[in-house]
Amino acid sequence: MPTDLLYGAEVLLNGLMAGVLYALVALGFVLIYKASGIFNYAQGVMALFAALTLVGIMEGQIPFSHLINATFGTNIHHFGWHVPAFAAIFLTMIVMVGFAILVQRLIFRHLVGQEPIILFMATIGLAYFLEGVGDLMWGSEIKKMAVGLPQGGSLWVEENTQWLGFGNEDFYGFFLDKLDMVATVIAIVLVLALVAFSQYTKQGRAMRAVADDHQAALSVGVSLNYIWILVWSVAGFVALVAGIIWGAKSGVQFSLSLIALKALPVLMLGGFTSIPGAIVGGLIIGVGEKLFEFSFGPMLGGATENWFAYVLALIFLVFRPQGLFGEKIIERV
Amino acid sequence: MLDQTDGYMTADGRQIGPVVMEMRNITLRFGGVEAIKDISFDIREGEVRAIIGPNGAGKSSMLNVISGFYVPQEGQVIYKGAPRPAMKPYQVARQGIARTFQNIALFEGMSVLDNVMTGRLTHMKTGMFAQAFWKGKAEREETENREVAEKIIDFLEIQAIRKTPVSRLPYGLKKRVELARALAAEPELLLLDEPMAGMNVEEKEDMSRFILSMNDEFGTTIALIEHDMGVVMDLSDRVVVMDYGKKIGDGTPDEVRNNQAVIDAYLGVAHD
Ligand SMILES: Nc1ncnc2c1ncn2[C@@H]1O[C@H](COP(=O)(O)OP(=O)(O)O)[C@@H](O)[C@H]1O
Ligand SMILES: [Mg+2]
Numbered sequence: 156m157p158t159d160l161l162y163g164a165e166v167l168l169n170g171l172m173a174g175v176l177y178a179l180v181a182l183g184f185v186l187i188y189k190a191s192g193i194f195n196y197a198q199g200v201m202a203l204f205a206a207l208t209l210v211g212i213m214e215g216q217i218p219f220s221h222l223i224n225a226t227f228g229t230n231i232h233h234f235g236w237h238v239p240a241f242a243a244i245f246l247t248m249i250v251m252v253g254f255a256i257l258v259q260r261l262i263f264r265h266l267v268g269q270e271p272i273i274l275f276m277a278t279i280g281l282a283y284f285l286e287g288v289g290d291l292m293w294g295s296e297i298k299k300m301a302v303g304l305p306q307g308g309s310l311w312v313e314e315n316t317q318w319l320g321f322g323n324e325d326f327y328g329f330f331l332d333k334l335d336m337v338a339t340v341i342a343i344v345l346v347l348a349l350v351a352f353s354q355y356t357k358q359g360r361a362m363r364a365v366a367d368d369h370q371a372a373l374s375v376g377v378s379l380n381y382i383w384i385l386v387w388s389v390a391g392f393v394a395l396v397a398g399i400i401w402g403a404k405s406g407v408q409f410s411l412s413l414i415a416l417k418a419l420p421v422l423m424l425g426g427f428t429s430i431p432g433a434i435v436g437g438l439i440i441g442v443g444e445k446l447f448e449f450s451f452g453p454m455l456g457g458a459t460e461n462w463f464a465y466v467l468a469l470i471f472l473v474f475r476p477q478g479l480f481g482e483k484i485i486e487r488v
Numbered sequence: 489m490l491d492q493t494d495g496y497m498t499a500d501g502r503q504i505g506p507v508v509m510e511m512r513n514i515t516l517r518f519g520g521v522e523a524i525k526d527i528s529f530d531i532r533e534g535e536v537r538a539i540i541g542p543n544g545a546g547k548s549s550m551l552n553v554i555s556g557f558y559v560p561q562e563g564q565v566i567y568k569g570a571p572r573p574a575m576k577p578y579q580v581a582r583q584g585i586a587r588t589f590q591n592i593a594l595f596e597g598m599s600v601l602d603n604v605m606t607g608r609l610t611h612m613k614t615g616m617f618a619q620a621f622w623k624g625k626a627e628r629e630e631t632e633n634r635e636v637a638e639k640i641i642d643f644l645e646i647q648a649i650r651k652t653p654v655s656r657l658p659y660g661l662k663k664r665v666e667l668a669r670a671l672a673a674e675p676e677l678l679l680l681d682e683p684m685a686g687m688n689v690e691e692k693e694d695m696s697r698f699i700l701s702m703n704d705e706f707g708t709t710i711a712l713i714e715h716d717m718g719v720v721m722d723l724s725d726r727v728v729v730m731d732y733g734k735k736i737g738d739g740t741p742d743e744v745r746n747n748q749a750v751i752d753a754y755l756g757v758a759h760d
Contacts (some may be wrong), residue, residue: 356626357612364595364606371593374555375673376581376610 158325165329166449167442172335174441175342176400180414181421181433182349183393188427189366190386193263193274197282199415201251201391204289206398206407208250210300211293213243218292240302244395251391252384254285259384267379286412295409300402305333312336338400345396346434349389353430358385366428420468426478435479440464495532498725505533507569508709509554509677514563516549523549524560525733531677536703537711538720541730542753547713548590550730551679554711555587556580582610586675588666590682590713596655600665603654604641607672608633637672643705644668644698660691664698671702678702680712684719696723717754721745729753 180198187195195201211218215234224230238246262277313328320326353359364372365382372379401411417440425436444463452459471478494506509531516524523546531537539547552558554565556577565572567583575583586607595603612629641650644664649657654665663683670678683699684692700723702708714720720727721741729737729744731753737744744750 355630357609360602360606361609363598363602364609367595367597368593370557370589371595372606373557373577374581374587374589374593375606375669376578377606378576378578 158320158323161319161326161329163446163449165331166445168329168331169335170442170445171438172331172339172441173445174438175339175346176397176437177417177421177441178434178437179342179345179393180397180418181425181437182346182430183390183397184415184418184422185425185427185430185433186349186386186393187390190362191263191274191365191383192271193278194271194427195390196275196278196415197285198390198394198418199412200282200285200289201254201394202398202401202414203407203409203412204254204285204398205247205251205391205395206300206402206411207289207293207298209243209247209302209395209399210298210402210407212246213238213240213301214298216293221294222291244302244399247395248392251395252388255384255387255391258387259380263383264380282412286409297406297408298402300399300407302399302403304337304399304403306403307333309333309336334400334403338403341396341400345393349393350430352389358382362386417464420464422478423468424471424479426480429478429480432478432480440467443467502534502704504535504725507531508533508567509711510566511550511554512564512566514550514553514560514565516546516553516558516560522733524553526563527728527730527733527735528563529728529735529738531709531711532726533709534703534707535709535726536699536724537709538724538727539711539713539730540715540717540720540727541736543715544732545730546733547730548681551587551681551711551713554580554677555585555679581673584610584673584676585679586670586673586677587679588663588670588681588683590685592659592662592666594654594662594666594669597653599651599653600646600657600668601637601641601650603665604637604668604672605633607640607669608637610673611636636674640668640672643702644671645694660687663687663691663695667695667698671706671708674706676709678708678710680710682713682715685715692719699723717745 180202183198183201184195187193187198210216215236215238217223217231217234220232258281262281263274266274266277309331312331315328317326317328319328351359353362361372361377362382362385364375364377365379369379372382397414398407398411401414405411421433421436421440423436424439425432425434444460444467447463448457448459495504497503507530510528511530512528514524514527515522525546527546527550539550541547549558553560556575556579559574567585581587595606598606611633638650641647644667646661646664646668649661649665654662657665663686667680667683670680680699684695687695696719699710699712703710712723714723724741726739727737727741727744728735729747729750731749736749736753737747739747
């Protein structure tokens with residue numbers, strides 16, 4: 156096999172792995188949008204907040220310690236204990252459920268029936284508020300996500316794919332990042348679990364009912380408030396997983412909230428209301444941007460990954476505004 | 489407890505039981521508009537109770553009060569002998585009151601079977617985590633509920649479309665699927681808002697047959713709104729007549745038909 160093709164295949168694999176993560180982030184948006192018509196601008200900040208909380212709990216950080224110290228003249232920062240990753244993830248999830256309940260109780264319960272643009276504005280406010288709370292609670296230094304995810308290239312994959320070069324001296328086997336591989340497995344499991352949840356459980360069925368028709372959902376005994384809290388909690392869980400993976404990649408810091416920007420083109424491609432759309436859209440963008448960079452990057456001065464997804468999504472919008480899986484929009488006259 | 493001897497025997501020999509639902513002096517306003525003006529009536533166990541009246545009389549509003557979608561400014565709803573506190577529609581549904589809508593509210597993105605299965609939601613007890621970790625129990629529950637749903641699908645003769653997405657169905661069938669979903673809840677009280685509106689003669693006959701045998705076979709108590717006097721006379725045991733938000737008649741079809749106020753109200757409006 157020619158080496159170019161092999162490198163291409165490696166790029167493809169890396170693209171697929173990135174794509175699964177994009178799909179995961181996009182799913183967080185789709186879940187909330189389907190159930191409540193809210194485009195949640197705060198999804199990225201939720202990932203940041205979840206990651207900060209997780210690290211804070213693991214390290215035994217005292218929440219709001221700066222505030223407490225400034226107010227009472229104390230000098231406390233740590234409880235002096237460490238919480239194992241598993242327990243910390245569980246506790247963080249409880250915090251995210253609490254967040255979901257507060258968001259529903261304090262904000263969106265009062266905005267039922269409002270225009271989408273107003274709901275959207277509310278989530279922008281929420282995003283900046285949450286960012287501030289995150290800072291105040293856990294401080295703004297860059298932190299490491301040390302939950303024990305593996306780092307570095309996988310020697311095993313490299314050694315076991317070397318034969319594909321058929322004696323070609325230039326080919327050392329596929330280089331795949333271990334973290335990427337683990338992240339991909341986690342994301343796939345999570346995506347499958349979400350699909351199974353929405354298809355086969357009572358709550359999933361109720362969730363789909365709310366997404367489809369509020370009146371009808373009420374008439375079969377579904378509480379909208381409960382489902383909205385549930386959906387925000389699930390989105391919080393998705394944010395937590397995304398926060399862990401991205402945090403492990405590049406540290407827990409403000410830029411983590413920008414992963415949401417990676418989900419936007421995925422949504423433009425897949426449609427805002429389609430779970431399969433988010434998955435396929437994520438894969439297309441992940442593979443597309445890696446392959447494009449590999450093939451044309453050098454010619455175009457590199458860093459095409461920064462804009463490729465958006466251009467692809469724009470082109471797509473022009474020809475299929477409803478997204479890959481959306482229903483065709485026909486104007487009624 | 490309600491007195492079991494409280495009730496009556498219908499002409500076709502069905503035993504009607506005690507009062508399950510009593511509306512007491514209900515008044516409902518929208519801004520300045522009084523949609524319901526101080527109306528009282530009751531619904532008895534096993535009855536087919538009709539609410540009729542010209543367009544805009546307040547019939548749908550009354551059904552919405554019963555199902556919790558509207559909250560009346562005055563009056564009391566007494567369900568199974570106890571005054572009902574203000575409730576959300578989903579709480580009313582969980583008390584065993586199912587309904588259909590005048591303008592059909594189905595889950596358009598779901599199949600017919602999935603729609604009917606949502607009618608079973610109030611009967612599903614297994615919690616979220618139990619479902620994840622105790623698969624056997626969840627599966628058993630799913631199977632049991634599925635059997636009920638399939639029985640109702642058979643009963644309403646929609647087997648042929650069980651897997652069809654609802655959005656592809658014609659109007660008449662949608663109405664039937666909505667009825668199936670409501671019936672799947674095995675309600676103690678079933679509220680139907682114009683189940684035959686917009687149907688052709690054949691579809692109306694089918695629907696009438698279903699309503700009668702539902703009442704007969706499952707003993708379901710039914711309150712239904714119908715615009716058309718003729719249909720109502722065949723179906724119902726007792727009829728409430730509304731006009732401009734007021735109750736102008738209440739009794740058996742024969743009594744109502746001969747009531748002068750009712751005749752006037754119906755002559756005063758154009759039929760469609
Ligand atoms: N949600 C609402 N908001 C404002 N007015 C309403 C609402 N629902 C019903 N009405 C008014 O209440 C009156 C009765 O309507 P409705 O109960 O739908 O009558 P019917 O079902 O007998 O045709 C009408 O004047 C209608 O405009
Ligand atoms: Mg009406």
